Amino acid sequence: MTFAPQIKIPAIYMRGGTSKGVFFKLEDLPPAAQKPGPARDALLMRVIGSPDPYGKHTDGMGGATSSTSKVVILSRSSQPGHDVDYLFGQVSIDKPFIDWSGNCGNLSAAVGPCAIAMGLIDADRLVSDGTATVRIWQANIGKTIIGQVPMTGGSVQETGDFELDGVTFPAAEIGVEFVDPAADDEDGGGALFPTGNVVDTLDVPGVGRFQATLINAGIPTIFLNAADIGYTGTELQDDINGDAAALERFETIRAHGAVHMGLISDAAEAAQRQHTPKVAFVAPAAGYTASSGKQINAEDVDLLVRALSMGKLHHAMMGTAAVAIGTAAAIPGTLVNLAAGGGERTAVRFGHPSGTLRVGAEVAQVNGQWQVTKAIMSRSARILMEGWVRVPGDAF
Incomplete structure (x- = not known):
């Protein structure tokens, strides 16, 4: 042979x-x-x-x-x-x-x-x-x-x-600027929020009924309140990735959220679309110890965010999800904005499992629709x- x-x-x-x-x-x-x-x-x-x-x-x-x-x-x-x-x-x-x-x-x-x-x-x-x-x-x-x-x-x-x-x-x-990071649609309106709402009610069979912000900026993302799903927002990877039942619940939420966002027509299709959308949960600022042992104080951040990628809690934060966080934080009434204290803002610093990250976004309302012109962050x-x-x- x-x-x-x-x-x-x-x-x-x-x-x-x-x-x-x-x-x-x-x-x-x-x-x-x-x-x-x-x-x-x-x-x-x-x-x-x-x-x-x-x-x-x-x-x-x-x-x-x-x-x-x-x-x-x-x-x-x-x-x-x-x-x-x-x-x-x-x-x-x-x-x-x-x-x-x-x-x-x-x-x-x-x-x-x-x-x-x-x-x-x-x-x-x-x-x-x-x-x-x-x-x-x-x-x-x-x-x-x-x-x-x-x-x-x-x-x-x-x-x-x-x-x-x-x-x-x-x-x-290295400065990275994401220009017009919202999804496009045929009429140019409603793409940032696929449902047209800054907050929706997501009914997930077998899991529960949750408030959610469904946004498409950087990457399609489903934001939930940490408290609504039994978390504090201070979790590290081992707190979630070792819990098979929790990961299954998140995947079910992700699949039904994808249908709600119009990304797929049936929840079963989510298995062949693991990269998008993302699921993240937010909470008001609080102190915690990052995975490196670094102490993060409540005054160091505006809010806490944890996100899952490819079925696991991410060790830090995906860059595209950071774009979604910065955009949602700048728009009054989203779950991200409310967790950060509400109001108008052009930048936000959030806590993630490895530490903190600052991201800025420029948004505006045009003909009653929210639009984002750019999101900016630093990387290396x-x-x-x-x-x-x-x-x-x-x-x-």
Whole structure:
């Protein structure tokens, strides 16, 4: 019996925010994997090491968590006024599929630096010293992201003193601006809140009846009050991820919330759409000890938020969910806004399991509909390794 030898593909392994993933230049992928379809998905799953019934990703580049089971494909932009096209894939750990339905806000911070390293940005768009503005087309959702990338001596500056809770070491600060991050719809109204309401009543069979803010900014997100579902908002990962019954309840809420938001027509479809929507719960500011042992005081934050990603409580906060938090916090009457004390605000600092994060958003009412023009946050990114990944030649 003969076996296909391994092939090698140029790649960059990179951290962005509190996530990391394997980045590819589109033209470096094998021809069969340069277009959407089973070959592309099979190749990228093999790179990550999925599906893995052991849940370890021992035979791949993935880290067996939602934050570390990610792939990115970059190319020179096909969109006017943009530098790079950014396609993101959330790889399921134990099932054979990749969810292409949304963006990764954390890895968005790595796109600019990675595109520069790959030679995808024209030289006249860069600076030797200062800040390079990289205009990114987020291909999954058709939105613009602007990365402010620090440059020193003609190269991306990766080291620095910017500290991001959820990341062990400091690095250079990268500004990330999500332009017009709400979903689009045909008439231009109601997309930010799919139901048209800032608060809905969500009736979940077998679980309960809850108030919820259903918002589509950054990523579709279902916000609940922590107290309504038996939590305080100070929970860490082990408090929830070790409770199989709780995770099942959250997944049921997520599935029915997705139907309510019009993302799927039947709750059973949620199993094939694990990346979106997200479920998060909020609570008023309170003190707690973060997962690192850092003490977070009530006066350090405006509110507490915990969010689930790919069926588990996230160790920090997804960047796209942070966009949803900042947007909802700026709109009076949402559950996020009320947990933060109500009123009008342009920025919010929230507590998450690893610490705190500040995010700003600009919103306005136009013809009676809330709209968000942009959301802004700071992240950092760093190349961890570059070279080639190898996969068996018959893997795709």
